[in-house]
Amino acid sequence: MPTTMFDRIWDSHVVADLGEGWSLLYLDRILVHDLSGGRAMAEIAEAGHRVAEPSKVFATPDHAVSSAPGRTAETFAKGGKLLASLRARCAAEGVRMFDLGQRGNGIVHVMGPEMGIVLPGVTLACGDSHTCTNGGVGAMAFGIGASELTHALATQTIPQRRPGTFRIRFEGARPDGVTAKDMILAAIGRFGAAAGTGMAMEYAGGAVRAMSLEERLTLCNLSIEMGAKVGMVAPDDTTFEYLAGRDFAPKGALWDAALADWRKLPSDADARFTRDEVIDMASIAPQITWGTSPEQVSAVTGHVPRLEDAPDAGRRQAWEAALRYMGLEPGQPLVGTKVDWVFIGSCTNARISDLRAAAAVLKGRKRAGHVTAWVVPGSEQVKAEAEAEGLHRQFLDAGFEWREPGCALCVAANGEAVPPGARCVSTSNRNFVGRQGTGARTHLASPAMAAAAALAGSIVDVRSF
């Protein structure tokens, strides 16, 4: 019977059938971060359990660490306590931890693929909803809650109910100025923030095959913004070239054996998905959100919607509330909207290719005087690579701040925040009310669009800039 890649990986990890579609799945990898990792390990210890397989668990502090240049664990004191607990529990359980300043430290979904911890065909759970990012390498990766994390750590397994599958094929040549971020935002705008609830997404089609591995990670990152549990791209030569030689990737004969397994992963040509959609690349322009849900998005050349165009009463109410929060008028053009902050960072768009794309827009120009612009690299490795290329100089010369790796303004859990009422073009993944700080107004966009907004001091179409 023809099978999907998702079903293949699922079936090969079932330890026990729990009935009614539930399975006990084996986890090949578990990643933990500072917000929940220390607490989860402390809880299982209190209950008399140990971490079942410490060699398959990896830890990195990212959420609650300051991004200030020269930061230490103590720069943000509350986060310092979480970090101290993570350090202590990792040491007690024998779990590898990549501490601040060390190779391997960074946003958990950036460092996983980068270190070769995440591989095609593996199952991975992490106490973070954007774990779906890792599906860009062809892994079955999903976010879990704090209690589920204690279960995962104590048993190296997790009970899950088999989700439906949802494939989106992006076909056609990629138009000018369109990035992976624009593609996935356009898909969320088209299908809605709940279209994939609980499902496993597979992204396919010619435009995805042609993508770099890092772009695939960006694509999969926003799967959860469509409600999906998992996002995946079939592994291919692009994947294998990316992974070869990474710190924890298999080497030698193990690599050859892995490669043979990985080549069997892609979905059969005639595999059936619960839902199957095609998006014509020619229909996508650079995107920017105008509201407080990622589905409230438009081509940058478009307008804030008029309330009378809402498809139903519920949507009309949501749009009205969003526009009030965002300080926007129905029908106003997006281009020209004044911007106060720009944030280039997060597990969506803080990899080296993202920083290169943002830097390429600068061309020796300076940020607008009223704009505060931050670049927060996704990991120590990204930071080191960018500095070796001199990208940090280009950002600094343009008046941007060059900061230390972490989640920073994506979630504002580290004492840093966009001020109330300030408008921020952000390369992150959530424009929720208060996400970047109480009262902060977030517009999600690609790194190039964000860099252009910083220079112009307002929302601009990167293609005309």
Next chain:
Amino acid sequence: MAMQAFTSVTGPATPLMMANVDTDVIIPIQRLVGTGREGLGPHAFERLRYLPDGSDNPDFVANREPYRGSPIMLAAENFGCGSSREGAVWALMGMGVRCVIAPSFGDIFFANCFQNGLLPVRLPIEEIRRIAEETEAGPGNARTTVDLARQVVITPTGREIPFGVDTRKKDAMLNGLDDIAMTLKRADAIAAWKAQDRATRAWAWESVA
């Protein structure tokens, strides 16, 4: 680990009829850095619930009588979407909510509910609107009951609406069972699976050994 058993609850169903209520709105991340699991209740929905001066926002439905402190909340599509933070469940329970009825839920939030003893019930939006209408129209004591053992919602006018729930989740909720203990009973199956996998997929093991 902190599972509270759930059998049935009764109260005026609070009509928070918004779609896409994300877990950032249910509990801001800043409250989860340095605040324990207890103590989150006063911060649940704080961006909607309080005015800038800290007083109750009269526009927030859960601040109004008879809904204040009710164990049942009604919502629209995709309740609990977004971040995986389990603090959203702890905060809801901290404000007294034991059951949320919505057409659909964020997937991780839905799983987190069952880990703690908050029952998420899926009903069609039309049914939810009718419950809200019956509650509004009824006298001040119009009550809804959610009975997990019988798998029914009993509306203020006495209509019984059945709902679905997975047997293993239902059993765990009724009895306050701990998932880890249940899985550790399968230690032999896990060990056998591992031995077989290690032999056939050595690359997944050796590269991190």
